[in-house]
Amino acid sequence: MIIEKSLERLGLALPDLEQFYKSNPSGAKFVSHVAVQNVLYLSGVVPIKDGKPFLRGYLGKDLTLDQGYEAARYAAVMSLGAMKYALGDLDRVERIIQLLGFVNSDPGFKDQPRVINGATDLFVELYGERGLGTRTAIGCHGLFGDFPLEIVVTVLFSGTEVRAPMPRDGRTLAR
Amino acid sequence: MIIEKSLERLGLALPDLEQFYKSNPSGAKFVSHVAVQNVLYLSGVVPIKDGKPFLRGYLGKDLTLDQGYEAARYAAVMSLGAMKYALGDLDRVERIIQLLGFVNSDPGFKDQPRVINGATDLFVELYGERGLGTRTAIGCHGLFGDFPLEIVVTVLFSGTEVRAPMPRDGRTLAR
Amino acid sequence: MIIEKSLERLGLALPDLEQFYKSNPSGAKFVSHVAVQNVLYLSGVVPIKDGKPFLRGYLGKDLTLDQGYEAARYAAVMSLGAMKYALGDLDRVERIIQLLGFVNSDPGFKDQPRVINGATDLFVELYGERGLGTRTAIGCHGLFGDFPLEIVVTVLFSGTEVRAPMPRDGRTLAR
Numbered sequence: 001m002i003i004e005k006s007l008e009r010l011g012l013a014l015p016d017l018e019q020f021y022k023s024n025p026s027g028a029k030f031v032s033h034v035a036v037q038n039v040l041y042l043s044g045v046v047p048i049k050d051g052k053p054f055l056r057g058y059l060g061k062d063l064t065l066d067q068g069y070e071a072a073r074y075a076a077v078m079s080l081g082a083m084k085y086a087l088g089d090l091d092r093v094e095r096i097i098q099l100l101g102f103v104n105s106d107p108g109f110k111d112q113p114r115v116i117n118g119a120t121d122l123f124v125e126l127y128g129e130r131g132l133g134t135r136t137a138i139g140c141h142g143l144f145g146d147f148p149l150e151i152v153v154t155v156l157f158s159g160t161e162v163r164a165p166m167p168r169d170g171r172t173l174a175r
Numbered sequence: 176m177i178i179e180k181s182l183e184r185l186g187l188a189l190p191d192l193e194q195f196y197k198s199n200p201s202g203a204k205f206v207s208h209v210a211v212q213n214v215l216y217l218s219g220v221v222p223i224k225d226g227k228p229f230l231r232g233y234l235g236k237d238l239t240l241d242q243g244y245e246a247a248r249y250a251a252v253m254s255l256g257a258m259k260y261a262l263g264d265l266d267r268v269e270r271i272i273q274l275l276g277f278v279n280s281d282p283g284f285k286d287q288p289r290v291i292n293g294a295t296d297l298f299v300e301l302y303g304e305r306g307l308g309t310r311t312a313i314g315c316h317g318l319f320g321d322f323p324l325e326i327v328v329t330v331l332f333s334g335t336e337v338r339a340p341m342p343r344d345g346r347t348l349a350r
Numbered sequence: 351m352i353i354e355k356s357l358e359r360l361g362l363a364l365p366d367l368e369q370f371y372k373s374n375p376s377g378a379k380f381v382s383h384v385a386v387q388n389v390l391y392l393s394g395v396v397p398i399k400d401g402k403p404f405l406r407g408y409l410g411k412d413l414t415l416d417q418g419y420e421a422a423r424y425a426a427v428m429s430l431g432a433m434k435y436a437l438g439d440l441d442r443v444e445r446i447i448q449l450l451g452f453v454n455s456d457p458g459f460k461d462q463p464r465v466i467n468g469a470t471d472l473f474v475e476l477y478g479e480r481g482l483g484t485r486t487a488i489g490c491h492g493l494f495g496d497f498p499l500e501i502v503v504t505v506l507f508s509g510t511e512v513r514a515p516m517p518r519d520g521r522t523l524a525r
Contacts, residue, residue: 028288029295030310034272036214036331039386041273044311060492097384098391100275100502102313105492113378113494120379132517135380136394136502138452139492142235142280142314144288152275152311156386167307203463204470205485209447211389211506216448219486277488317410317455317489319463327450327486342482 003090006126007080012073013050014090015081020051021168031165033086039097040155040162042082046147047074056146060109063148068103068111071148072118079119079153080126085166092157096123096133100152105139112137119151178265181301182255188225189265190256195226196343206340208261214272215330215337217257221322222249231321235284238323243278243286246323247293254294254328255301260341267332271298271308275327280314287312294326353440356476357430363400364440365431370401371518381515383436389447390505390512392432396497397424406496410459413498418453418461421498422468429469429503430476435516442507446473446483450502455489462487469501 007014017032034041047054047070054074057063063071084090101116103109116137123131133155143150182189192207209216222229222245229249232238238246259265276291278284291312298306308330318325357364367382384391397404397420404424407413413421434440451466453459466487473481483505493500 026288028292028310029299029307030274031307032309034270034309034331036272041309043309044313095384097386099380100311103492104314107491109492110494110496112492113376117378124379132379132381132515134382134384134391134393135378135518136450136500137494138394138490138500139454140313141282141316141491142278142284142287144285144312146285150311150313156384165307168310201463203467203485204474204482205449206482207484209445209484209506211447216484218484219488275486279489315488316457316491317453317459317462319460319487321460325486325488340482343485 001089001091003126010125012077014084015048015078017081017085018166021166026168028168030168032082033165035086035162038157040083040086040157042079042153044150044152045075045078045082046150047071048078049074053145053147055148057148058104058106059115059148060106065111065114068115068148069118072116073122075149075151076119076122079151083155086163087157092159093127093130093155094158095130095156096153097156098154099133099135101137101149102140103137103149104143109139112139115149176264176266178301185300187252189259190223190253192256192260193341196341201343203343205343207257208340210261210337213332215258215261215332217254217328219325219327220250220253220257221325222246223253224249228320228322230323232323233279233281234290234323235281240286240289243290243323244293247291248297250324250326251294251297254326258330261338262332267334268302268305268330269333270305270331271328272331273329274308274310276312276324277315278312278324279318284314287314290324351439351441353476360475362427364434365398365428367431367435368516371516373401376518378518380518382432383515385436385512388507390433390436390507392429392503394500394502395425395428395432396500397421398428399424403495403497405498407498408454408456409465409498410456415461415464418465418498419468422466423472425499425501426469426472429501433505436513437507442509443477443480443505444508445480445506446503447506448504449483449485451487451499452490453487453499454493459489462489465499
């Protein structure tokens with residue numbers, strides 16, 4: 001539970017993904033995660049703080065770079081919530097493999113990487129070198145609910161036990 | 176052939192990818208699929224119905240949400256055509272691992288996930304829980320031929336035999 | 351060193367990624383590559399020629415299709431620089447698995463695939479059938495430094511030795 005203690009020290013609460021899915025049913029047919037051997041694929045996540053959307057709008061118009069950075073941090077926290085649900089203990093994350101970041105961008109906004117730094121900085125604060133993965137930051141054009149960004153994270157984990165994927169619509173899977 | 180029978184019952188024809196590639200040569204140097212162990216990576220696919228583009232334009236301007244949903248359904252059918260080509264039998268698909276969906280979006284369109292539901296709903300209609308994978312829905316800005324969306328699907332499969340990847344330009348590979 | 355000789359014959363210099371990272375520090379917390387078994391994930395790369403940005407701007411407004419094609423070629427060269435750093439010898443690349451291409455696109459630009467051909471054509475010039483991977487070409491809306499495109503490449507490699515990932519901020523990792 002080392003990583004969770006670090007998260008607490010940073011004043012960040014690990015979201016309860018199950019509770020979040022139940023209180024925000026979308027009806028969409030997808031799951032929190034899928035594990036293939038020791039690779040954990042996560043669904044795209046958006047910035048949520050205390051169970052509610054954290055900031056909305058486009059970078060370069062509605063939001064400043066600093067706001068985008070903070071939003072990316074909270075998206076990373078959401079992805080940690082999914083890892084916790086899947087693995088039970090965040091210490092089992094061995095390495096961030098890949099992070100694809102999509103930033104809602106007004107014409108002329110060119111600082112997508114500095115926005116996504118909010119996510120990758122947090123992973124390194126928590127995991128040190130294990131938090132350094134490959135990365136891509138792309139300007140996009142429209143995201144659900146006008147969220148400012150979405151990140152797609154894939155990680156390598158140790159051990160073999162993985163919880164059954166949690167469906168977005170709140171149902172429970174057999175395994 | 177259970178999945179193919181279900182597809183038939185839904186009134187959907189499995190596309191013949193080989194025929195489609197031959198009759199729509201693009202000259203581009205890529206292939207239908209690449210298998211790494213039991214993970215099958217597919218090239219991005221667009222909505223095609225009866226061998227022809229199904230709808231064109233931007234969501235939020237040229238197309239309604241319902242049209243986008245149906246387009247996503249036909250993109251999913253195209254990805255099934257690629258899986259059929261690679262695996263011979265769609266029953267060998269064990270799990271949708273990842274779906275990245277890109278929706279051509281006019282400024283202000285925020286319903287990308289409801290569009291991509293057209294693809295994920297079909298996978299679950301056909302595969303049940305095995306059709307539930309991780310998902311991401313992003314608004315993009317420009318796709319070939321003004322297609323409304325493109326999806327990139329990765330699946331887990333059983334068994335070991337995989338057909339040689341089919342080049343987009345219609346050539347045949349040794350293996 | 352067969353591939354490197356072919357690259358030379360094409361008049362293309364393999365970039366020294368280490369030198370490039372050191373002379374262009376970004377402070378961002380990510381690495382050049384992560385290997386999981388025999389799959390090498392690379393960070394997104396942009397077009398760089400002789401250590402400097404190669405073209406800037408949007409396709410369909412600032413840049414022609416031919417310019418975009420050439421930019422994609424140089425992005426592919428950058429990804430080869432990362433593979434060389436990771437594997438020591440480009441001959442160890444067994445197969446391009448996946449290429450995700452994002453093209454900065456002005457409204458109305460629909461030729462993203464013909465732009466990305468610049469990258470995939472080069473891979474096939476160098477690697478023949480091994481250079482044929484899955485592909486996706488998406489129009490995006492904003493990239494760091496106004497680069498015209500970014501590609502995310504994943505490859506399969508032979509052998510087991512992989513160099514420690516190189517952090518983008520120029521530090522050295524233990525392993």
